[in-house]
Amino acid sequence: MSARQWSRDLAMGARFACTGGREGWVRMLLTAVGVGLGVALLLLTTALPNVISARHDVEEARQDYNFATTIRPKADNTVLVGSTDTKWHTKDIRGRLLEPEGPRAPLPPGLSRFPAKGEMVVSPALKELLASDGAKLLRERLPYRITGTIGNSGLIGSQELAYYAGAEGMVPRAGGARVERLDAFGDPHPTTEKADPVLLMMTLVVFVVLLMPVAVFIAAAVRFGGERRDRRLAALRLVGSDSRMTRRIAAGEALAGALLGLVVGTAFFLAGRQVASSVEILGESVFPSYLNPSPALVALVAVAVPASAVLVTLFAMRGVVIEPLGVVRAAKQARRRLWWRLLLPLAGLAMLYPMVGNGRDSGNFNQYLVVGGVMLLLVGVTALLPWLVERVVARLGSGAVSWQLAVRRLQLSSGTAARMVNGIAVAVAGAIALQMLFAGVQSQYTKSTGRDPSRAQMEVDLSDHTQVALAGKEFKRTKGVRASVALSTGTFSGQRRDPDTSVGLTVGDCAALQELAHLPSCRDGDVFALSNPDASDTDYDAAMRAQLRPGRHVYIDPTYSDTRGREVSWTVPAGLQQAGARKDSLENISGLLVTPSALPAKAAPTLSRRVLVRLDESVRDAEEHVRNTAARLDPVADTYNWTAIEQSTKYTSLRTGLFVGAACVLALIGASLLVSQLEQLRERRKLLSSLVAFGTRRRTLGLSVLWQTAIPITLGLLLASTVGLTLGAVLLKMTATPVTVDWSSVLSMTGVGAAVVLAVTVLSLPPLLRLMRPDGLRTE
Amino acid sequence: MSIGHTLLGLLESGPRHGYDLKRAFDEKFGHDRPLHYGQVYSTMSRLLKNGLVEVDGIEAGGGPERKRYAITDAGITDVERWLATPEKPEEYLQSTLYTKVVLALLTHRNAADILDTQRAEHLRSMRILTDRKRRGDFADQMICDHALFHLEADLRWLELAAARLDKLRAEVAA
Amino acid sequence: MTSVPPPPGSLLAARDLRKAYGPTLALDGAAFSIHPGEVVAVMGPSGSGKSTLLHCLAGIVPPDSGSITYAERELATMTDAERSALRRSEFGFVFQFGQLVPELTCVENVALPLRLNGTSRKAAEKAALGWMERLEVDDLKGKRPGEVSGGQGQRVAVARALVTEPRVLFADEPTGALDSLNGERVMELLTDAARSTNAAVVLVTHEARVAAYSDREIVVRDGKSRDMERAI
Known part of the structure; x- marks a missing residue:
């Protein structure tokens, strides 16, 4: 057939969509809003690389660390x-x-x-x-x-x-x-770090996992109100259009909705871009000017969305026979076949399989294979779900009336039901896989800090001209502080320059030292030796012991080739006592513990000093009071909270991105579920009213609506869990990480999916109750 | 259709000459079949004999004798009874019913009541026919159905007339 | 005409019913009464308020004012749940269309009211099949409403309305979507079945030949009712 005929039919369909009266407008608006939400999300995603690079540019430009080992001289340009x-x-x-x-x-x-x-x-x-x-x-x-x-x-x-x-x-x-x-801001040596291949792969997967449900959602949105539209198309057959023409006209209607959706989506995006300046998500915010999607990606969205609207409609209508006198949804519809549905996920696995065991060290992952494989696996969910729903529902037995109503409805139109939950299933499958991947590689990006947050909650690292003992007292007096431990640390060695072995030196009053080790007794002026608790390196241990002998002449702050030390000479005191290691020591220390008056005055400036703070958690804003004290005593002091572990910031931001994205996607899908649910309810208004007339309890109908969503959703979540776990396992194998199933994340993701359904059902109950009012009978 | 009752009804609005009566009748009811004057004359003499009308006066002049007739109390009662009695439901009833309705409107009686009474009577007949149909054999069914369809047509006309009474009242008054 | 008390022995009676939908007055002082076993036709032009009268009588829509008594109980004083229970157990309904649940098979549709009352599925479907036999549609039991003709569907609906053996059957244009032959057959079966269980039938229709299956007729015009029996 000619392109002209195609465009004529599509245009006619588009015109029908616009001139369909109020009902037609409402339907087109629903489609447009649905597609628009998806388009806005797509545009946002395409703008993300730009956001990241724009933020990176600013970070670079204002960078003010030069990491030089020497201080440059003062000048008129410094x-x-x-x-x-x-x-x-x-x-x-x-x-x-x-x-x-x-x-x-x-x-x-x-x-x-x-x-x-x-x-x-x-x-x-x-x-x-x-x-x-x-x-x-x-x-x-x-x-x-x-x-x-x-x-x-x-x-x-x-x-x-x-x-x-x-x-x-x-x-x-x-x-x-x-x-x-x-003498200048900005990174003098901007580096192009080589991206961590595992992180890169994870980023790709995050994008695919977030965008797939959006695509599925757009596909569903162009079919909003499809059933009623089909009925109208029958009228077109009556006046003489053939069935192919009719399908193209239907596609034209979807096209009109999709085009309007592009406009709406652009408007949403622009509006969201303006709002962006006043929004903060998980501590991150952007300027509107950062949200500039790259033109090529915009063009792709602008072409792909309308094109997919046409394709989806043509595909969806392949099982629909439109006869002049009505739509026949094939009373004996051909049973869905499994084999080609299985091909998709299997092909996806096949694409990912060659990369299994690659890990971080074997160079980059093939990006196309990663994206393609993940996509095929996730698309597989949308292909398998209708088959699964059909099979299971056909076997469901009888039960209460509400159950019977729901099951029978699902048996008659399992495709619609499956379409509705496809998006959620894909999102959950992807999220489970990612959660598993994240949980698996977490250890690689998380390291233990060796700090025990139950012993102290905050640490203030002071700059070198602050009296540490005084600061300790100040913190103790601060509101919300139970105890403060003021410590100074440094190193000493038997050699003045470039020593082979240096030994730690920790200075503090008796109370402070007792937080670190078991002392036999303590008075100011005492010095204690603490042997390395885990002396695995016996050579080092012996060298260290030699320096701890009483009477030994040593240099505090020895000079290293590139950093000049003060080389304060000192003699290890004769009355050196042994201190016992304390398991819950505040710091992992070794060497000498020195009370303040035992230290030569000249040595004090060479030590780095800090105050550890134990908070009274019951006092409101205790942390803020500590920070205030720190700022007052020493503006450039570094104050931070103790945590047991810390994670790579890149890893954290990727994970944050996943959560933000998953939240947006699930909210979007929830909204679309609600829309199609309401649409369905409206179509059954008369039936609902007559059911109420002969005394059906509202509870019965409400429950049947719940079952009707809950059954496909349960199946969808089961399938999503299976596919998600498979995908997660494959991805973990690709990163050469042992496969462990993170059941808590499986449960939490399926829980979120189920919560969305529950929320949708609850939100659709008020309209349902309104529709069940007997007024529905009036139109007869 | 009863010409006597119709003429009596026309007299209710005031005494008239025989010729006036014919003209009024033709104008209101005789669209396709005007009344012969002889028919008026013979009818009036029958009514006179039965005491339903009386001679209100005689005008001499050229041509035929011109008697002016007036309705008596007995005549009014007779019209009343006639209007209130439903016609036996049968085919081609419209002209009588129409006359009755128009007369009721002319004499400011309740035309809706006439229609409703008739309607109830029709439905009663239909019930009887329906019942007979249900009990009877196939031939009965066929015959009853024929009657039922005709009665239903009448009934529809009655409903329509009831819905259009206001318009008809305006027309008649004109 | 409306302040006359209902005749003694009425099963369902209403007086002075008023009901407005926004500015339109659907009922304006309508009255009604029916005896057990009686078939009363409610006629009138479209928009006259006859459907609203039926909805009020059945306790589906509460009237703005006036009283409705069923078996000496005032409907207005009952809660929504009580009225629903009443409709489930004592009333049956047949509408013009859109009443059969398209997903359920015919026998499941007929069994539905019994199941709503708590009857077990097996017993409900057995009773349903009995009624389908009486209405000559037992061969349709496994079919879905979309697969049967209009007349058959309406007979299924009648079977469903009667399956609980209601004391009052409300039929709103039950033959409205049917041709005359099918319509008459439905009416015959409906009235026969109702009489056999001594159910009262409130029959809203605009067709005289359908109304002819009644014992008595009430005409509703502009929200006012008129009992044709007493008009004579």
Whole structure:
């Protein structure tokens, strides 16, 4: 047939969609909104790479660590930058102290001039936060006058909390310390890190898993109201169009909805882009200008969505015979065949199989095979589910009336039911696989910190000009603090320069030292030796012991080839006592434990010092009080909470992305389920009313609606779990990680899927009750 | 159709000459078959004899004798009874029913009651026929069905007339 | 005409019914009464309120004012659940169309009211089959409503309405979608079956030949009812 005929029929269908009266409009609007939601999500996804690179660019441009081992000399083009990052409850605040040292001192991006001492320039979000009622403690912590705002070029997101404050008299230190001297902002040696192949593969899989349900959803959305439309098409057959023409006209109607959906989706996206400036998801925010999808991907969406609308309609109508006097949905419909449905997932497995056992070390994964394999497996879910639903439902026995109504309905139209839950099944299958993958490789991206959060909850690392003992007392007096442990640590060695063996030195008062080891007794002036508790390296152990002998002459802070130390000479005291290791020691220490007065005064500046804080968790804002004290004592102090483990940030952000995406997708699918549910209910309005007339309880009908969704959903979730576990196992094997089933995530994902269905059923109950009012009989 | 009752009804609105009566009759009811004057004359003499009308006066003049007739109380009662009695349901009843309705409207009687009474009577007949049909043999069924369809047509006309009474009232008054 | 008390011995009686849907007054002082075993036709032009009268009498729609008594109980004082229970056990319904559940087979449709009352599936379907025999549609038991003709479907609906042996059968244009031959057959079977169980039948119709199957006729015009028996 000619292209002209095609376009004529499609155009006619599109015209029908637009001129179908109020009902036609409503149906087209539903389709458009459904497709629009999907398109908006697609556009958002296509914009993500741009977001990531835009944020990365800003991060690079404002980077202020130079990692140099020497301090560059002061000049008229240098600036001192002190890092004063802090937290407000769960939110990070990026803080910097700036001290220009000459007229040509470089400005960080987003600033037009340097703030004077006592002044600060803040991000809009921080300004707002500071002005809010609950931020009294934060205002105390940042006691600077706001004199300006940081421009967008200096922020990675609209909701980022950041400030630059003016300072005077900062002392720079080399080696990535808290105060640096710079002559330019920005990473001097931008590196292109080689992407971790496993992370890259996981990113790909996340994208596929998130986008597949969107595609499935769009496919379902173009069929909104399809059954009623089919009936109308019968009228077209009556006036003389042949069955192929009719199908093309139907496709044209879907096309019109999809095209309108593109417009709606673009509008949603643009609106969402504007809203983006005031939204924060899991601590991340962006500027609208970051959300620029790449043109090629936009073009792909613009072509693929309408094209798939046409294809899906033609495909969906292959089992429908439209006769002039009505739609025949083939009373004896051919039973769904299994073999070609099984081909899809098997082909997917076949594509993934060659990569099994690759792991991280054998170079990159073939991206096409990964994407193709995962897609085929997930598409397999949508192909297998209708077959599964049909088979199982045909065998379901009788039960209560509500059950009977639901089962019989499913037997008659299992395809519709399966279509409705396809999206959820795909999303859950993908999510289970990913959860499994994440749980499996988690250990590779998670390391133990060796800290015990039950012994101390916070640590304040002080800069070198702060009196640690004084600070310890200050923290002890701080509201919400039960105990503080002030410690200084350093190293010493028998050799002045480039020693083979250096030994740890921990200074603290008796109370503090007792947190670290079992001391026989303790008075100020005592010194204790603590042998390495896990002395597996006997050579090292012996070398260390030699340095711990009383009377031994040693140098505190020895010099290494590239870093000059102060080489403070000291003699290990005669009265050295042995200390016993404490299993729950606050720190993993070895070497000498020294009370303050036993240390030569000259050695004090060489030590790095910190205060560990035990909080009274019952005091509100205890952490904030600690941070305030830290900021008051030492603005560039590094305050952080103790956790038992920490994860790679890249890994964390990928995982965060998955959660955000899965939430969006499930919400979207939930919405579409609700729409089609309501559509179905409306079509049965008269029947519902007559059932009510002869005394059917509302509960019976409500339950039958629940069963009607619950049965296919249960099957869908079972299938999704199977496919998800298979896919997860294959992916784990590909990363050369032992396969373990993370049952909790399987349960939680299926639980989320089930919750969506329950929510949809609950939300469709009020309209159902309204439809069941006897007014429905009136139209007769 | 009873011409006597019709003419009596026409007299209810006031005394008339015989010729006026014929003209009024023709105008309202005799669309296709105008009344012969002789028919009026003979009918009036029968009514006179039965005491349903009386002579209100005689006008001499050229041509035939011109008597003016007026309705008596007995005449009014007779019209009343005639209107209230449903016609025996049979085919081609419309003209009588139509006359009755128009007369009722002319004399400001309740035309809807007439229609409803007739309707009830029709339905009664239909019930009897339906019952007979159910009990009887095939021939009975065929015969009863024929009658039922005709009665149903009448009944439909009655319903239609009832729905259009207001319009008819305006027409008659004109 | 409406303040006359219902005749003694009525099974279902209504007085002074008023019901408005928004600005339209569907019932404006309508009255009704029916005896056990009686078939009463409710006639009237379309939009006259006859369906609304049926819905009110059956306790589907509560009237705005007026009283409806069924077996000496006032419907207005009953809860929605009680009225539903009444409809399940004492009333039966036949509508013009759209009443058979398309997914269920015919026998399952007929058995549905019994099952709603808690009868076991087996017993319900046995009783259903008995009624289908009486209405001459027992050969359709395994078919779905979409596979049977209009007249057959309507007979299935009548069987379903009668399967609980209701005391009142409400039929709203039961032959409206049927040709005259099928319509008459349905009416014959319906009235025969109702009389055999001494059920009262409220028959809403606009067809005189259907109304002729009744014992008595009520005409509704502009929301007002008129008992034709008393008009004579």
